[in-house]
Amino acid sequence: MNKHKFIIFSIAVVLILCLIILRKNILTVRGNSNSSNNNQFSLSQLNMQKLDINLSYENKKIKFNLPIGMKNNIYYIPLNDVISNFGGTLTRTNNKLNLTFNSINSFIDIKGNTYMENNKTYNLRHKIFLEKNIIYISMFDFTNIFNLKTYWNEKNSEIDFYKNRENILIDSSLDEKKAALIRLEDVTAGGAYNSHDTLEKLRIITDYLYNKHAVFHVAWVPRYVDPSKNIDNNLLKNYNMFNADFLFTLDYMISRNGIIGLHGYTHQYKNTKSIDSIEFHMGRKDTIPEDTEYAEDRINKALETAHEFNINCNFFEAPHYAILPPQMKAIEKFFNYMYEPYSENGGLTECKNIIKFNESNRKAVYVPTPLGYVDGANDCKNMLNKIKKMDNNSTASLFYHPPIEFQYINLNRNKNGYPTYTYSINSPLHQIVDEFEKRNYKFCSIDTFVNKYK
Template sequence: MKKIFKNKLVMVITIFFLLFIFSIKFVSSEILNRNKENISNFKGLDMKKDSILINFENKALNLGLPIYVENNRYYLPLSEITEKVGGKVVIENGLANINLKNDNIKIDSINKKFTVNKEQYDLKRKAIIQDNVLYVSMIDFTKIFNLKTYWDIQNKTIFFYKNRDKVGLSEEKHGNKAALIRLEDITAGGIYSSNEALEKLRVIADYLYKQNIPFHVAWVPRYVKPCDNIDNDISESYSMYNADFLFTLDYFVDKNGVIGLHGYTHQYGNTTSVDGLEFHRSKSDNIPEDKSYSTERINKALNCAEKLGIKCDFFETPHYGILKNQLSSVEEKFSYIYEPYSEDGGATCCEHIFKTNSNGKKVIYIPTPLDYVDGKKDCSNMLKKIRKLNQNLLGSFFYHPYIEFEDIKIDRGEDGYPYYNYSEQSVLHNIINQLQRQNYKFYKINDIK
């Protein structure tokens, strides 16, 4: 009797096991067939295709749909990727409902919103639904699924991992004095011409974001180095590196960064970007001194930003060098000029906030009384300047983020996950801590009215 019972039990377990295996195969087959059907019905987007590869949690995704690139910004087939990693997507009337593991996600392509487990956010770029296929920009893709990236430009592969880093914000610091920070000379070239450098810039953005510190980015749109025949305008020339750089600008904005224009090329003639002057300061620089020249350069910079979809909230002239007649070109386009007001090309500067009315428009000049840090060796000097700063002046300074690079160590785990160690003894950590000890609170430039 026991033997018969045992045999029946084994038979029942076997049947349930076979049904379970069949159901898995059926579901997998259903997803596969639906994916194939979507791919076969997809007519394509009016964008350039690129042959980059996608790797998700160390698994190569052999996508049937193309990856598109528009002005160096990648658009990924989110619907196919989701199904490739075991999720489900239902698209109807401009809405996409996504179930992936423990996440319930809704994407509203019409109103440019997305919801993750009932928390609503704005999409950074347009979401595209066509032929029952959903495409989103890469910055939105990482935001929707809370992903971390690693760019392997040599092998044209982008690795995505579920973000394991702590993302919680620290308690907002209170203070009765205002401070501002500007990350200086950010451009697609020179010291930032590697994927490692761009990753370290994102690490710095993470640190500032976690500290509840808004920051400003002085961006030079076109990097020029005539002696090496380098001329890189990321709105004109596509490369995977340029896409990585633009993704980094998008990342800055997502981490509470404010982008501004720092000239157009930050150079003139045979000088190199970031090193040279761009606007007329004195007769010896041989730079055109007429207003039409400054207007042309500013318009080119703005056109570049507009083409890339980068909102620029301030302008800063390279090395604060520009005479009053050319400065009027800046005032016509910007309400915030992030530099001390000067009428003589920067020789003498106003250390206080300066407000003026230019052609019926209010323009505010934001100075940097703390100036900048001249390398790691200058840290103690900056801390001393903070302690001695006049109470009536802004705790405002600019900082070249490459100074931090020695204190940021990036490594990859056995599973490829990009880990980093950011020393709390770095120059920037010391400056932030000193300002907060002196009762400063960080603001955005447009908080100043």
């Protein structure tokens, strides 16, 4: 063999080897193809549990060759199966995915945990799992990427996916306005949130605020407790469809300008009921511990819960603003903001201005809510009067309990099963948002708000 032929032969061998290596790192799913690795796969390899539920898309049941997974009440679906069931395409090259589904083309970076649509990059809420060419994606991320609406039917252990027919038109005209703050109060997996319908209504409220280009804050109570009914709803231990829907809803809120903060851990102590009761000592004759170790332990447990769900808690708010200053000071180091009035006596008196500590041993920002809250639907007029009386030096900040809105939202399903609703423009929240708009205010993030009032 002469030198010229040897060079050509060598190049050919190298190219063949490169193609073999490349092929091992490329997966293409199209039509009804199945992975040859299914028989060797087990969810235990991904540290997940098998979930016995049915999923459908546009009323057509999805036939899975692989099991649906669950990890810490987050549902995961085998992307290969869903794409192949409905004529989409999936191509993987190394850690990059190219997906087409529901007339949407998306690029996912598994390693970076991001996806790209229309040349914009977004973070995925949860990690994608890859094992032997089998790909699992969180159900929320899948529905979010491909703009799907969900209907949760716990009675039949079924979740229905539909192409989202809602027109979300974000009002960007609010961009150059005065800063205001709104916090959705007492959001927890229990109490007023006691059904899939209530969680659907919370998502509808989220869409309304998102349409208004409003940034909103969510005071989340991670663990709901009601000893009188023997309820202790620990999201890390109680695996059920309602809790999965609740976490799906938190993800939904985060994806639509929601900023999550901690409102205590259980919003109660011992034999008292969550939301109704206080959690920290406030200087009265009660049995709640007043040491800082107790306060830090409660916050650490809450933060551990948030960490498991990839929730970044940007602020803290003590239940009913009741907490001793030493306990509050111990908690400050865990958060960027203390979203409540600064108080020197456990909440008995409150400062109505933003208070900043910027010392060598203490850096904290306290942001109050001087407008207070709406005490039920009949109190809306009182809040509107407060907003009308604000001057340019006022701190335009309030908190609102979403269940007040529930009576103004009617849920239904059309003849094709698609979830529909009506939402009255006369609801208290609509009136409040409209009044702020009339006065040239925009609901913004707590970061932006504080910077406006340096």
